Amino acid sequence: MKKYIGVDIGGMSIKIGLVNEEGNLLAKTVVKTESDAESVIKTLGESLVRFLKENGLTEKDIEGVGIGCPGAITGATGVVEYSNNLGWKNVRLVDGLKKYLDAQYKISNDANVAALGEVIFGAAKGYSDVVMFTLGTGVGGGIIIDKKLYEGNESKGAELGHAVLVLGGEECTCGRKGCIEAYCSASALIRDTKRAMLADTESKMWEYANNDINNVNGRTAFAMARENDESAMKVVENYVMYLSESIMNYCNIFRPEAFVLGGGICGEGKFLIDKVVAYCEKRHYGYQGTPAVKIITATLGNDAGIIGAAALLV
Numbered sequence: 001m002k003k004y005i006g007v008d009i010g011g012m013s014i015k016i017g018l019v020n021e022e023g024n025l026l027a028k029t030v031v032k033t034e035s036d037a038e039s040v041i042k043t044l045g046e047s048l049v050r051f052l053k054e055n056g057l058t059e060k061d062i063e064g065v066g067i068g069c070p071g072a073i074t075g076a077t078g079v080v081e082y083s084n085n086l087g088w089k090n091v092r093l094v095d096g097l098k099k100y101l102d103a104q105y106k107i108s109n110d111a112n113v114a115a116l117g118e119v120i121f122g123a124a125k126g127y128s129d130v131v132m133f134t135l136g137t138g139v140g141g142g143i144i145i146d147k148k149l150y151e152g153n154e155s156k157g158a159e160l161g162h163a164v165l166v167l168g169g170e171e172c173t174c175g176r177k178g179c180i181e182a183y184c185s186a187s188a189l190i191r192d193t194k195r196a197m198l199a200d201t202e203s204k205m206w207e208y209a210n211n212d213i214n215n216v217n218g219r220t221a222f223a224m225a226r227e228n229d230e231s232a233m234k235v236v237e238n239y240v241m242y243l244s245e246s247i248m249n250y251c252n253i254f255r256p257e258a259f260v261l262g263g264g265i266c267g268e269g270k271f272l273i274d275k276v277v278a279y280c281e282k283r284h285y286g287y288q289g290t291p292a293v294k295i296i297t298a299t300l301g302n303d304a305g306i307i308g309a310a311a312l313l314v
């Protein structure tokens with residue numbers, strides 16, 4: 001059975017995993033993300049060599065190393081041009097790693113990798129055309145056409161979170177106003193939750209946050225909406241509206257078979273998904289006479305980054 005190495009580079013830690021062709025994680029190790037790119041390359045390169053050895057393998061036993069990394073990356077050259085999370089500019093990551101382990105490398109943006117992983121091994125297995133949102137601090141996007149990643153010129157496309165949803169709307173991290181990210185990310189949800197609490201001092205959300213607005217997180221509104229708190233329900237209703245309208249925009253562009261939602265906010269599970277599906281169904285997913293799109297949650301969980309990175313080599 002074929003084996004792959006998947007690497008998930010995050011701001012705090014780097015996860016390395018051995019994955020088989022069924023998408024099972026056979027072994028895993030985690031190393032700290034060093035503060036500068038050169039140290040990251042050294043630590044990761046040495047860890048890859050050690051990890052293979054510990055598992056009784058050499059580079060000949062694996063198909064290659066897949067890497068998921070936050071930021072703007074050119075897949076063809078293996079260069080990370082810019083990563084805000086890591087504080088990197090023009091890092092020749094793949095060239096650097098080859099000095100330690102001579103293997104085939106494939107690299108892509110973490111949101112792309114998450115989407116590919118769900119199609120090859122996860123929730124969207126069996127579908128060919130899939131769009132995914134990763135609902136975290138920001139909104140990441142991934143587009144799979146015919147079971148292959150669509151990344152655009154120099155792999156810089158698929159920034160689905162930075163399409164404008166509300167003209168002249170909320171400020172976005174990208175410099176534009178009214179992007180999907182400025183309404184559907186956890187940061188946006190927290191902002192809207194705080195506003196709702198300030199407008200309603202009787203809301204149960206105050207009690208949930210121990211009467212300190214700094215304790216508000218992405219779960220606050222959902223938790224109290226489940227308790228039928230009106231202000232919380234309104235926050236959730238608005239969130240569902242923005243998210244569903246964004247999904248329908250991409251359904252009309254790509255008409256995928258499935259739309260996958262991943263990231264922290266999807267921990268709300270059925271409570272969120274049922275509302276999104278109901279909203280979209282009422283509006284025929286955009287227009288009449290077109291096939292409905294299956295809206296599903298990601299299933300790869302905590303190791304999605306590793307398994308998705310390995311999927312780059314499949």
Ligand SMILES: [Zn+2]
Pocket residue numbers: 161162163172173174175176179180181182
């Ligand atoms: Zn934006």
